[in-house]
Amino acid sequence: MITALAGGVGAARFLTGLTQLIKQEDLTVIVNTGDDIDLFGLHISPDIDIVTYTLASIINDEKGWGIKDDTFNCLNMLKLFSEVDWFNLGDRDFATSILRTNMLKNGATLSQISAKVSRDLGLKLKILPMTDDKFATYVQIPGDSIHFEEYMVKRAAKDPVLDVKFVGAETAKPAEGVIDAIMDSDRVIICPSNPIVSIGTILSIQGVRDALRKTRAKKVAVSPIVAGAPIKGPADKLLNGLGVEVSAFGVAKLYVDFLDGFVIDSMDAAEKSRIEGLGVKVAVVNTLMKDLASKVALAKIVLDL
Amino acid sequence: MITALAGGVGAARFLTGLTQLIKQEDLTVIVNTGDDIDLFGLHISPDIDIVTYTLASIINDEKGWGIKDDTFNCLNMLKLFSEVDWFNLGDRDFATSILRTNMLKNGATLSQISAKVSRDLGLKLKILPMTDDKFATYVQIPGDSIHFEEYMVKRAAKDPVLDVKFVGAETAKPAEGVIDAIMDSDRVIICPSNPIVSIGTILSIQGVRDALRKTRAKKVAVSPIVAGAPIKGPADKLLNGLGVEVSAFGVAKLYVDFLDGFVIDSMDAAEKSRIEGLGVKVAVVNTLMKDLASKVALAKIVLDL
DSSP states (O other): OEEEEEOSHHHHHHHHHHHHHSOGGGEEEEEOOTTOEEETTEEEOHHHHHHHHHHTTOBOTTTSSSBTTOOOHHHHHHHHTTOOOSOOOOHHHHHHHHHHHHHHHTTOOHHHHHHHHHHHTTOOSEEEESBSSOOEEEEEETTEEEEHHIIIIISTTOSOOOEEEEETTTTOOBOTTHHHHHHTOSEEEEOSSOTTTTHHHHHHSTTHHHHHHHOSSEEEEEOSEETTEESSSSHHHHHHHTTOOSSHHHHHHHHTTTOSEEEEEGGGGGGHHHHHTTTOEEEEEOOOOOSHHHHHHHHHHHHHO | OEEEEEOSHHHHHHHHHHHHHSOGGGEEEEEOOTTOEEETTEEEOHHHHHHHHHHTTOBOTTTSSSBTTOOOHHHHHHHHTTOOOSOOOOHHHHHHHHHHHHHHHTTOOHHHHHHHHHHHTTOOSEEEESBSSOOEEEEEETTEEEEHHIIIIISTTOSOOOEEEEETTTTOOBOTTHHHHHHTOSEEEEOSSOTTTTHHHHHHSTTHHHHHHHOSSEEEEEOSEETTEESSSSHHHHHHHTTOOSSHHHHHHHHTTTOSEEEEEGGGGGGHHHHHTTTOEEEEEOOOOOSHHHHHHHHHHHHHO
C-alpha cells in the first residue's frame, strides 16, 4: 500500500507515472484542499479536480488544469453578468463543481464527493481530501490578506509574500481514512508539490505530522525545487516570504522530522551531502517529467529509495 | 403603459411582435414562475428565461427555449455523474441559473435577479416574476402528483391529467410592482399562453385577479387555442383534465370576469358570437405567428381592439 500527499499539477503528473508501476487499488492520494474556494456560489476544489482529471486521463495537459477540449460558454455568460472575471472554469469542469456544491448542500462530505467523482470517472485509487472541514490558505501581501487562488490566479502571484495563513487549520480534522492511510502504508510519498501551500497545508491538519513521524512506512519526498526555483508555481516567493531557503535543502528541512528519503534533481547534486547531513537518504536523478517515460522513471526511483 | 401576462414560448413570440410597436420602456411583462424548479441544486426559471432570451434575441428559435448555438457540455458531464438526466440546459443557460441561485443564496429576490439579467442582456422592458415567493405547479396524474416540468419534459405530457395544484398559491404574494403594473396600465394583454399553468398561475396570486377586475386598463387576451387544440404544449390535456372546454370559448370563460377583448383565430370564427355572448369584444384574425410580420400584425390587433 502506497499513500501520496499531493497538491495539484506537479503531484498529478508524478502520480501518472506512479500508477504505471503500482495498481490503482493500492494507492491512496491525500490532496490539499487549501486552494478550495467558493465562486459563483459553487464550491471549487482545484487540486482534487486536477489530480482526479489527470489520473482519469481527461486533463487539459497544456494548461495542467481543467478538462481537455472543454468549452467556456458558461463562464463567458457569467462574465456578461459581471460575475467574478478572473477565475477560469470550463463547461464540463462546472459540472463537477455543480455536483459538489449540490452534494455538500445535501449533507455529503468532500470525501464522499471525491470518491463518487473519481469512481464515475473510472478510477480505482482512493482520492481523499486532507480534510472535510473548512480550510483556506490566505496569503498576506503588502496591505491585504487574500485567498491563495486570488493571489495565484487573479494577481498572477506577482505580489511579495509577507506571510501565509491556514484559515481553519486549528479546527480542521483529517478526513476519514487520512491517518489510517499514512499509518497502514508501506511507503508515503510526498509529491513534488509546493511545500507550503500544498504539502504544508496537509501537514498542518491535526495528527497528520504526528502520523508521519510514527508510521513504519518509508517516507520519501520528491523535491519541487530544482536549481533554486520551482518547476511551476510561486513556491520561491512563498518560501522567501516565510524565510525558508529556496532549495532542495530548504524543502528537506521542512520535512526533516519525518523524512526518510529525498529525491533531488541532478542540477542540485551539490546539495546531496547537506541534505544527508539532516539524516535523510538522498537520490540524485533527473526529476523533470517531460513525458510518460520520465514520469515512470522518477516514480521507480521513489519506490526503490 | 402596457402590461402583459406571460408564460413561455407563445407569449415570448407574441411579445417579439409587440416590442416592434411600442417602446420597451413602456412594457412590463409579468411572467409565470409555476414552472420554476430546483435541479442540480440550481434554481431554474424556465418561463422567465424564455421571455428574456427571446426579447434579447438570443433564444434558440427552433426549440423555443435555451440560447442559440449553446453547447451542452456541462449537462453531459452531469449525466456522467448520474444526475437528473431528463432536463436540458445549455452551457450558457447554466450560467443564468448559477447566477440566479447564487443571488438567491445571498438574499436577492427573483425580481431583482430578473431585472439584472434582462438589463445585462440589453433589455429595457420590465420583466417581473409573478411572485418572489415559492410557487410550484404540480400535475395530478394517475397514481402520482408530479412537478409540471416533470410532467411536461420528463414524461413528455403523455399522462392523463386528473388535476392541477398550485403549491404555494395560498401564501405567495405578488412580486413588487405586479399589482401596480396592472393598475397603472392603459392596456393589459393576456398573452397566448396556457390558460391553466401559465396564466392561471399568475391569476392565482393574491390580488392579481382582483386588480384585473378593478383596473381601468383594457384587458385583451389572445387565444392560445386554435381549432380546438393548443398551438404548442399540453393545454388540451390540462383543460380536459379540469373539465374545461378545449376551445377559444373555453379559454374566454376562464377570463370572463375581467376580460374586455379576445383575439381568436379565423379557424374559430364560428365561436365569435358565443364569446360575445359573454360580454367580451372579439376580433377574428389569423393568430398563427409564423414570422415577425405576422407577430407584429397580431400585436397591432391586440393594441387596437
